[in-house]
Amino acid sequence: MSQEGRVHSSRVTPSESVEEKKADVPAPKKLSTENLDFYYGTFQALQNINLYFRENHITALIGPSGCGKSTFLRTLNRMHETVKGTRLTGQILLDGRDILKEDVNAVRLKVGMVFQRSNPFPKSIFENVAYGLRVNGFQGGKAAIHAVVEKSLVKAALWEEVKDKLHESAFGLSGGQQQRLCIARALAVEPEVLLLDEPCSALDPIATAKIEDLLFGLKSETTIVIVTHNMQQAARVSDFTGFFLLGKMIEFNTTNVIFQNPVKKETEDYVTGRFG
C-alpha cells in the first residue's frame, strides 16, 4: 500500500469503526409490554402501551404528573393488583413469557421494586435485607444468609457505612441510606429486573449521586427501569427514555435522541420545559 493509501485508510477507519459499533446486535428485550391498557374503574389510565426494556440497560420513564408512568411501572411486577377496582388488558412479557399468567410471587422475585419514599421495616438493618430471603424460603444457614446480606449491601454501596451496626434499627439511617437499604433488600433475591419509582425525589444531591452511581454498577447484572421527574437524572443515568403523556407512550428512543433531537413535538416541549 502506498504512503498516500495508508494515510487515506487511517482517516477512514475511525468513522467506519463508529459505524460498526452502531451495527452491533442490540441487547435482547428482557421485558416488554404489548397492547397494554389499564383502567382504574372506568377511567383508562394507560392506552395501548407497547414498550420494551433491553437487558442490562437502564430505561427512564418521564412525563408530567398523572401521565401514567408510575402506574405503568407498577404493572410491570403486577403491583397494580394490590389496588381494588383496577383492570389490565394486554401482555407483559418477561423473557417472552406473559407474567400475567405466572405465579405473582415468582414474578415479584424476578422483578423487584423500589419506591419513592424509602420504606424500611421496623427491624434491624440486617433483618431488613434478610427478610426477603426468609419469606421466600431461602434454603441456607445463618452463614449463608449473612453472606447474601453482605453481598446485597455491598452492591447497594451501603456496606461500608453499616457493617459495624448491622443489628441497629434501620430507622437510625439517613434518608439516602434508607433508600439504599431498600435497594439492598430488593437485590437480596437477585431480581432480573429492578423497577425504581422516583427513588431520589426525597434525597439531597449527594445521596442522589450515590444512588445513580449504584445504578450504573448494577446494570451489568440487572435490567433497570426508573421513573423520574428529574430530567437531568434521566439524561445522566439512562440508555433509553420513554416519554408518557395522558396515559400514552408518546416517544421512546435512546436517551441521546430524546434529549438532543426528539422526534415528537410533545417530547420537545416537555424536555425543554415549554410544556403547557
Place this chain on the structure above:
Amino acid sequence: MTRHFMQELDELQQQLLDMAGLVEAGIHGSVQAVTERDEAPADEVFANETRINQLEISIDEGVTRLFVQNPVASDLRLLRAIGKMNTDLERMGDMAVNIAERAITLISQPQVKPRIDIPQMASLTEFMVRSSIDSFVKRDVDLANGVLASDDAVDDLRDAVYRELMEFMQQEPAAVPASVSLMFVARNLERIADHATNIAEDALFFIQGVDVRHNRRHVPR
C-alpha cells in the same frame, strides 16, 4: 425551561446576528478597499474589530451561563451552534482585518493588473457568508446545503488566482510585493469561505440534529 432562559437565549441570538452583520460589513469593506484602492473602508474595518471582539466575549459568557441550566433538545443544539458560530465569526472578522491591512499595503504599491478573479472570489465568499447566516436565521436547510456545495468553487478560484499571480511574478519581478499581498487576500477569502461552511454545518446540526462535518452524515443515537 424558564421564561428567563428563553429571553436570554433570544438576546444571545440577537447578539450573534449583530456580530454577523459587523463581520459581513467588514468582509465587504476590506474587499472594497482592495478593489477600489480606498483606505476609508479599511479604516472602518479596523474600527469595527474591537466591537466584534467584545461581542465574542459577551456571547461566550452568555452561552456558558445558559449551559449551566442544562438545556436539552433544540435549546441544546441552538446553544452549541451559537458557541461555535461565535468562534467562526470572530475569526472571519480577523481575516477581514488581514485583507484590510493588505489593502493599505497594496494602495502604497504600483497597481497589479491581473486581479480579475479576486472580485469574483470575494463575491462568492460574501454570498456564502450571507447564506450561511441566513440558513441559521431562517432555519433553511437548502440554503445551508448550498453553502457547503459552493466551497469547492472558492478553492478553485483561489488556485486560479495563485496560478495567475505566479505567472505574473515570473514575468514582472517588480510586481512581486503587490502580487504576494494579493495572494494573501485570496488566501484570506478562501479561509473566510471555510468558516462560512462551518457555520452552515452548525446551522444544519441545529435545524436537523445531523452532523455533516468531514463528508459524513452522522445522526447522534
